[in-house]
Amino acid sequence: MTLIHETDYGTPARVSATLVTLEIDGRSITVPEGTSVMRAAMDAGITVPKLCATDSLEPFGSCRLCAVEIEGRRGTPASCTTPVAPGMKVHTQTDKLAKLRRGVMELYISDHPLDCLTCAANGDCELQDMAGAVGLRNVRYGFDGENHRAAAKDESNPYFTFDASKCIVCSRCVRACQETQGTFALTIDGRGFASTVSPGAKESFMDSECVSCGACVQACPTATLTEKSIIEHGQPEHSVITTCAYCGVGCSFKAELQGTTVVRMTPWKDGGANEGHSCVKGRFAWGYATHKDRIMKPMVREKITDPWREVSWEEAVAYAAERLKAVQAKYGKGSIGGITSSRCTNEEVYVVQKMIRAAFGTNNIDTCARVCHSPTGYGLSQTFGTSAGTQDFRSVDKSDVLLVIGANPTDGHPVFGSRMKKRLRAGAKLIVIDPRRIDLVRSPHVQADYHLQLQPGTNVAVVNAIAHVIVTEGLVNRPFVEERCDPKEFAKWEAFIAEHRNSPEHLESRTGVPADQIRGAARLYATGGNAAIYYGLGVTEHSQGSSTVMAIANLAMATGNIGREGVGVNPLRGQNNVQGSCDMGSFPHELPGYRHVSDDLVRQEFETAWGVTLDPEPGLRIPNMFDSAHDGSFRGLFVQGEDIVQSDPNTHHVTSALEALDIVIVQDLFLNETAAFAHVFFPGTSFLEKDGTFTNAERRINRVRKAMPSKVGRDEHWVACALATAMGYPMHYETTSEIMDEIARLTPTFRGVSFDKLDRVGSVQWPCTGLEDDDTGMAIMHGETFARGLGRFVITEYVPTDERTTRMYPLVLTTGRILAHYNVGAQTRRTANVAWHPEDVLEINPVDAEVRGVKDGDMVSLASRMGATTLRAVISDRMPAGVVYTTFHHPVTGANVITTENSDWATNCPEYKVTAVQVARSNQPSDWQVDHAKNDVERKRIAAANVLAAE
Amino acid sequence: MSHAPSGHTKDLVRMANQIAVHFATYPRDEAVTETATHIRKFWDPRMRAGLFAHVQSGGEADLHEVARGAVGLLQAPR
């Protein structure tokens, strides 16, 4: 594959039903009304020189290089800011224009260093290209005048440099930061010759508001803003289109390489999810793939106190199979099981669940989605009939009201967060329901109309109260409900929700939200036009997670906000392939495509295809596996790319369960926290080494392509196949595409999916049933009818959680994530992203801090009835009094030592968001931290002489 | 090494009661059937057996009334 150069049309595409025909350089061209002359020319294959224009940004008209002549008009208008008109006759190349352009370039170059040969942008510099295009041959002004060529470099950002001497003040960076990213970190200071670009108030990039998304670097036409990786390596020579492996936005990227070395990741303009934008993680934080901590060889050990011993792949597989079989022989088939990872591809997940169901002969298979979005699966399938969000991301452009509950998109789903902010700046209204004042509540040019700052654990009460207002104030969309929903269920729900106990006034003392604010927000949601709900783990990770999901679905149905663009119910998925891992049959009660294992017809289909008998009973979910390990009925576990010890709640409970197991097998990039309890370790592959697909939060199936060969010499699915085979069930795939073909054959909603098709059309959104290329699936679901037929209202009684604050534990801890890191941080902690978040900190309200004598930056102990840990406190008025917040990105903090085993009633999704705690000043690590530090060294030893020992 | 079995049983009781409380807003029959269906659809057989055993050994009183009904329904020959 060669280096892919995406065409820059200069100005954004316009959508219009009215078409305009004009003539450019004698060629006739027809384009939508509103298109710029520059873009129309490009459409006709005519390139107009340009510097300040690029098609990701609105035109600005400052460089004058794109001047054209238009018959009947005076002067030389800028083609980037001039819209087309019917019958217009444009000339892009005349002697007059040539002279003018040369003059413009001469001015730029006279104030520009002439070190092109040694410049990092050599070969990828628009200034250089334009000098060539206009035929610049000499600079009459000389180079000795007043200039900026000695301006200092800002190298504070770990990923890019800012070399002001090369800046041509085209303001593309400033506009990218405003329009694309929405951070407004850059400004142009001064006027005329004195003008310069600077972050914030003349700060360095690191000290400014900059979130390192890289949009400005991508927009910069010169070497002023340049990736450090390009400075180090030089320009790439080929590209591979692939998908980011961090969050559920699922951004498409061009991995740009020299041989097998990635030198840059550039977001892909044609990516359906991101349309050319990215965040700091996807664009910059890929260095972990080649980090020295990666384990390259399989390893085994008898006991977890032994050092690891490197062995061959075959030996590791045989050893694992033997131990698993021994356990099953003694304790029965159901004594072992496995966990799939939402970080792996659909194909890898599918193969692991097949190994467990077919080769292990049990349905003890679960996925890390258990601990994040399992309530989404349950709640949306009960109400709408599918376990997925209803919209594509683009839909937000048509929303008039956004209701964001329990999600922090600017940190958790940054690229979508930017898209949301763009819509909000254009006038959409915003309701935020969150205990914390998240950035979205107040950020440059964005201000929430309502911020319902509720007590953690009262989501159902608040959503019910909103529904109460809608029902009792006559705001229900009756025609929609009558046509689309089950009337009996609606009648029951309507009677329930109208009761006084669901009124905002009655619930005010519980939720802490003033009733009039709830009433105002309810009216806005019901009557403000297209209203869309976006939610995250702040909804699901509660004892009533599933109830909140259903309460949200009730709201959307009651107001008719479902089934078209701009509306809907949208779970923002945590990890890159949460949607996919659920789709692929990773739940113990469901085969691929969300079909219950007790369904004889479905089971028979799989039994025929796989040639085995399948268990008709549901298996254990992750928390049940731990409980059964304590009981002694569950004794062997295969863990694919997940770090349950760090990510799952109540660490003591998890580690003691793992210690009770006879055999633990871990497949991962690194010796993670869970590997400390393992007996067999299989090295995994990073996304840059994978071939397959990820499915994002819009149900969009994107290709993941190998940018480099597997560093460990095997594909990940090889292990599952080899292990299944060693267990007595032969499994083999020649290519990864065969796996997808099998999925498509067995799963109706995936019938139209194949690698060939994805390679041709880019991406599809399931359900995708047609084999033809014009079937790219469904962008918006439940258009005419719900997937289950009639929408079903479910009664969602508010039930306070059992986790209550007490005198001992008077504060509520809620947990979350931040922009720079991803989940347990195994990847991002091994990149320069630690510059933004070197440790987990505890955010605490000034009042709570003061009564405890805690000052900003103090070390504090954070204790719950489960355990304690010590970490740094940061005083923050984003927190309401009585609520503290931390993240779980760093293992030394062990935030989950604190969290409890309490869980969602329907799905056992842990209640991460509510734990009663106490905070006190402390200057020593907790007991757990001391033990952890000791075990961390002991349990991760790799025998030095292992190669010899193995022989 | 492992916790006392009562720890696990306590969790099963908590989980069964949580389910019952959710469905308890529906008419009694519906509530019992839905609770039973939920447990049958999502619980591994050993968990159901654990719950039944707890009821058999006199733990009935720990259960929400709807959950008790559901256990009865689940144990009835189908």
Ligand code: SF4
């Ligand atoms: S990296 Fe992103 S946030 Fe930072 S200045 Fe550039 S565009 Fe703005």
Ligand code: SF4
């Ligand atoms: S830094 Fe780059 S994009 Fe920004 S004004 Fe200077 S040349 Fe233009």
Ligand code: SF4
């Ligand atoms: S982490 Fe998410 S938002 Fe950032 S680049 Fe990757 S997929 Fe996109």
Ligand code: FES
């Ligand atoms: S590209 Fe049109 S004025 Fe700069």
